[in-house]
Amino acid sequence: MIELKKRKKDPTYIGKPTKGSQGYGIVLFNDIKDVPTKLHKNSNEYLVQEYISRPLLIERLKFDLRIYILVTCLEPFTVFIAKEGMSRFCTRQYSPPSKYNFSKIMMHLTNYSLNKKNEEVKYEFNGEDALNTGHKRTLSFVMNYLKERNQNHEIVWKKIMEICTMILLSFHPFLIF
Numbered sequence: 001m002i003e004l005k006k007r008k009k010d011p012t013y014i015g016k017p018t019k020g021s022q023g024y025g026i027v028l029f030n031d032i033k034d035v036p037t038k039l040h041k042n043s044n045e046y047l048v049q050e051y052i053s054r055p056l057l058i059e060r061l062k063f064d065l066r067i068y069i070l071v072t073c074l075e076p077f078t079v080f081i082a083k084e085g086m087s088r089f090c091t092r093q094y095s096p097p098s099k100y101n102f103s104k105i106m107m108h109l110t111n112y113s114l115n116k117k118n119e120e121v122k123y124e125f126n127g128e129d130a131l132n133t134g135h136k137r138t139l140s141f142v143m144n145y146l147k148e149r150n151q152n153h154e155i156v157w158k159k160i161m162e163i164c165t166m167i168l169l170s171f172h173p174f175l176i177f
Contacts, residue, residue: 014050023105063090065142066085067139067160074175085138087138087139088110089136090115094108143157
């Protein structure tokens with residue numbers, strides 16, 4: 001028997017223009033009537049997803065991960081996934097989304113092009129710890145952070161590999177066609 005999760009009473013959604021980039025035109029909303037008819041100067045089309053309102057935070061900041069993948073051959077399908085990557089952090093401390101903070105993009109979006117405008121943005125470029133501080137850090141920083149807090153970072157990495165594999169396998173047929 002499949003157990004369905006109960007829907008949140010008032011879920012939050014995030015709308016992303018299909019032809020947008022650098023975080024521009026992204027909106028948060030609770031009701032479809034609040035979606036602008038044109039999200040971005042280049043597109044009337046957008047992808048809508050349910051917004052994760054309880055994300056994993058580091059130092060009360062939301063972050064994303066950049067995983068680097070190299071495809072060297074399509075037949076046989078040969079792929080390398082880098083063990084190191086990048087994490088980008090928001091420049092404002094996170095609060096769960098509400099109609100009062102939907103417009104606070106530096107709290108909800110990790111895009112560098114948006115967060116670099118914050119006077120508090122920190123990017124360290126020198127020293128031994130340069131990639132473990134500030135608002136751009138290494139993937140290994142995130143994994144070590146989890147490990148230091150007794151979280152199973154190995155399962156997280158395994159899940160990342162599973163997701164990468166599923167994505168690669170899903171678009172492989174379109175590449176060889």
